[in-house]
Amino acid sequence: MSVATERSWIGDGARRALALGATALLMGSFLAVLSHVTDVAGGTDRLVLFVAGSLLAATVLARFLPAAFAPILAAGLFAVGLWGYVQAVPNGELLLRSFDAVRADVIALLTGLSILRIAEAGVWAIGFAPAPTFLTWYLALRRHYVASAISGGVALGFFVLTGDAGPTVALVGIVGAAGVVGFGELERHRGSVGQVETLVAVLAAMIVLAPLVSVVPGGAADPMVSSGGGGLETVEAGLLTGGDEVNVQGSISLSPKVRFTVESSSQEYWRVASYDRYTGQGWVRTGDDRPYNGSLAGPPGDATRLTQNYTAETSLSIMPAAWKPSELSGASADNARVTSLAGIQPDGTLANGTSYTVTSQRPNWTADELRSAGDDYPDGIRGRYTQLPESTPERVANRTDRLTSNADNPYDTARTIERWLEGSKNYSLDVDRPDGSIADSYLFEMNAGYCTYYATTMATMLRTQDIPARFVTGYTPGQRVARDEWVVRGLDSHAWVEVYFPETGWVRFDPTPAGPRSAVEGSNLENARAGNESNVDTNRSEDGEWTPTPEATPAGGSADAEDSAANDAANPAGLQRAAEQDQADAANGSATPAGGGAAGGTTFVADSSPLPELPSPSREQVAFALVALVGLAAGAHRTGLAERLYRALWLRYWPSGSPTATVEAAFERLEYLLADEHRSRRDGETPREYLAAIDADDRARRVGAIFERAHYGEAVSDADATEARALVKELRGERTPVLGRFRRSRERGPDSI
Template sequence: MSADGAVGRALELGDARVSYHWLAVGSLGVTMAAYLSVLFHITDIVGGAPTLAALVAGTLLAGAATARRLRPLRAAALAGVLLALGLVGYYLAVPSAYLVALSLGKVAADNVALLTGLSVLRMTEVGAWALGVAPAMVFAPWYLVLRRRYALAVGAAGTALGFFVLTGDLGNFATLVGTLGAIATLGFGTLARRGGTAAQVDTLAVVLVAMVVLASTVSVVPGGAASPILPGGGASAPTVEQAFVTNQERVTIKGSIRLSPKVRFSVESNEKAYWRVAAYDRYDGNGWIRTGDGTGYRSQPAPPGPTRTVEQTVTVEAERVAAMPAAWKPTRLTSGDRDNTRVSSLGAFDPVGSLRQGESYTVVSRVPDPTTRQLRSAGTDYPEHIESRYLQLPGSSADRIRQRTDRITEAANATTPYEKAEAVERWLEANKAYSKDVSRPDGNVAESFIFDMERGYCTYYATAMTAMLRSQDIPARFVVGYTSGQRVAEDEWVVRGLDSHAWVEVYFPRIGWVKYDPTPGGPRQQVEDSRVERARQSNVSGVDTNESKAGTWTPTETTTVSGGSETTVAVGNATSSPVTTGSGLPDRQPIDPGSGLNGTDGEFTTTGASGVDGGGGDGGGGIPISMPSREQAALGALVVAGLLAAARRTGLLGRLRRAVWLRWQPRRDPETDVSRAFDRLEHLLAREYRARESGETPRQYLAALEARYDVDDRAERVGAIYERVRYAGAVEDGLAEEAVSLVDELVRDRRSLLGR
């Protein structure tokens, strides 16, 4: 395409010419990169990223090599074979699927389930699946775009992109970029076939960037969520329950949260406990995912080690809830709707649908009850299925977390898994302050909390501890639920939304899963107590039950003398003291005498960080400054590109470039400097008077202007220098300096050209 805008099949960028075909290829590459980013994210989480990179590179080369040799029908057959082999390979990698791996019905059913919003990260062997489907997802669109079948290439790439949109694994920004790449592929493909002008390219760029800006700043649904890219968008801060105890398959860690003071459950139990809702096994850097599928209700075996029995009856006090909290490990349901109860893949009881206010159920739990000595001597002989599921960490952060945890455990002289777990728990309690008002970090949450953040709330503590233990090859998992709540009788507790909590379970051979809570209990309890008191003073409904209004029940000791011997008896006493949330309740009991551990009676003793930050500031004042995220930076770059394209389309860019050229002259060599100085002068004179005619020499041009307009003498001097350098061969730095300076003066004072 020529500079005058004639129709062509290439775009001129300065001295370079870029074929519209290759612009279409590059645009499709953007779309492919958008959905392949999901596969690379998967393999970073579960392992296999180098293998995936090799597969993608090899498939790209194969597509390029066969584009001219392989007919489209054969290429389509090859893509289908690649996809079929990948899916079969995945099902062969699933231990329980060997007998059904070749069942087309099973393959189809599972992949259709993904299209209903089931994240691929919930698949147990998702790494094998990613490696299996990658060749087909790369080969088909790449082959087609190289064959100049642009519409078919966009169809193939769009199918893969849409698949990950439906599974929920492709973020808003990546979806937008991938869509724009597909549109650009069609646009450049059309120009490659029919030819086009620079103006058409500019129009395409403006339209694409306008789509980005509108999609990033305008809600499609009135009152809906705001921009997923720009800061300040979205709804208000979520409650704790909305953030991580809604019993969903995925938990995304948020920034600042609110605490709801309203009552959710009342629990009658023979002892206090953490009322566990759900556990999660796969960590993706942004949050947690529960892999595998649940089953219908069935009684569950007790943990392999020593246990104690806890029987609890839970009554729903809220309008509706989607969880069945119970102490770990729930083994059987003695009352309640068994037909509408499921067992999650990680052993929790879940309702099918929701439980309504007034409904109740009774669960018998077998709570692990090891001694410290048993935990110390448990060893590391983990079952294979435990190691394969609960040691996973994203590869991009694993080494850094491992190195920091190594230093922490070495400083504590910790050698056994039990000692390392205790050391990590103490380090987090002592080095991080509790606050529910934090900024959600970019990148890996655990890594950010361990190395960069000074404060956070329970999800940050639990995520960090789980990641740190996994870096030491200690199986651990992320758990959510409620702390025990306010004790209102000897065997009854009232549980509020503010009791929502997250903690850690660590696996010990021959014992089972044991609870650890690295969140400092004292600071958290103070924040929650003050929240309840404010709600009571404001007459917020649903904050109390009839039992909780009387205050917190606490045991007191009375001594009676009978027959010469003293007997100590615990009796109930209701007090008006603030709510006791039960934070920090240790399940690692009984504790051996002399162990030095707190809480031998089951009550929490504060041992961690004492800092409380229930508000929003860091105490330093000033205006908080945050760096833009990668999405915001990319959006800014796209906006700049759109503005440049619009400026070029309207001619503004050319005028701006000419204005800069006229006012600023970089120096090179005397001959070049003088030549450009005269060009600038000639441009200035043409704007003020008239352009130089064809065949008119510089001297004749200046003489004609002088005779008619009385041009400034400095213009004549520049002309004389130009003649001397151009025709007489005089090359002097002084002449060049004089010519450039004179033109600079004339540009600054254009009225002098009229001799005024």
């Protein structure tokens, strides 16, 4: 077989390896989603075990199990997995008997309900994984490539519909499915190297061009954009849509527009939503909403009744209320819904001017009561609100252990973390969102952020200490315009933390420094007023803040208002040790942020004039770059461009060596130039015969003559070598104009070629 023929065909084993590799890529796309689910909800080790078992079973059974039985076996695996999930869910068997409930859940999943919203999401992922993994791999091993692509594609498509497969994952899966079918067909028809290269280039182009157009259903148009960036969406839009998921963002802005007014006998945080499951990149609320039935349970301990009257000053998709709401009245109450975490939401939108009344049972407590509350949490509370992704770096827990070493109860632990974050981080709306764990990055690699970062980090740190904590969104009190009335704007949107205490319930902690936040909000409002922006004031807010007569602070109800100065010093030694460690880390150039310091806000800077940081590419960007290089390489080889580029460089640069070696290199380059213009030298044809046959000019014949002397044993001098190289250089310049012009633009000389 000739060299050309050898290069035209690729072996059966290589073609099959490419088809199976594409199958692995397809499976990897939906398994990546399941891996993320178990990382967040728990069970990654079991998922790996089940997937490995499914792959092993498929590999073994593919040798003798007829293809017709494989779907039956896969259906059995799916049924077993579903039954395992049903057993893990409270009252799961009763739920399974309700066809309407099952249908509603399936429809919800297919219309965007994230798997992470399922209470036992980890168990669900483990039960789901074996069936598509087994069937996709089995069919590929049996060379049923189209059926394999369909099997894996259905699994991936399901996660695209639930919203759990992001643009990059979906795109990888689509390319994998196309590769399974394409390489499989090449194997069936014994495709050539050129056809394989063409397919590789096409698949790479699909990935590389995808950022320019939206080709993934439900996906973003630009999967290559690093999540470290961020648009200027408002804090309010990012936090307070009343949805079931909050993703931490990058740089963000404030809206000065008035949202609602509140009449209340006391100043509160106007709570909108809370979230229990931390994903590493944001928060999810698990469980289902239910219709409001006229009342809600109050907190477990003593509480004060508080009535609030809300009036929407614009269209609202939320229903703020002070914690803990127990009754709702007004026209909107008939269509209100209650979330799984006891918040209230409108079933639709509240029109401008809509009013409603909320009665809340505000928990009463003192710091001493919370210190003595203990940690005998209900099982449901502990399991649900101490969850952390398995990939959370251990250094988060280690730093929290050191920081809270002197705190001997959950309350002091929470207060220590709250004060440390207030003092060690700078408040800023202009930040880049990191790609990894938000809490870990904010704790160790960032020196500034806004409320979302503070609250996420505090909740995560508390959970490393097995203290139940959750992420909460809503509004700070706003502008007080009368003794019992507040005007609340978009810039008052906020995030904070709630910590659970036995016999008291959920208590608010706010680690975001109030002074810097208020200054930014005030500046934003003044700029809006100066610019005559609309809807930034009501008739009662234009005259500024109403100042009450000094009165005693009521007992209970707020961790940040109630504690005395003595209580604030609950753990000075732990804070001091943390500050000293921050100093040491900064001096050693570690990843501790320059803003890390003691509760007093000291800033430690390792270098007063640091070099500017170059942006680091995300994993997605690195992957896309590698794919682009592979595609370019395949395309270049397929079109012959790689060979031409190599030869262009080869013609220009000469090997160093003896005069004989130089002459041989000169004749080899001459042959290449003449072959491109006439034909190649045939086997058995001498250089002299070849040059005569193509009627080469005198310069080529002179190089041939020098080569004959060097090749057949006669000595050649340095002058001969220089002459041969110069003649070939001249011929090359005439036959490759670009290189010739480049050559003539430089000084001529014997070594310039």
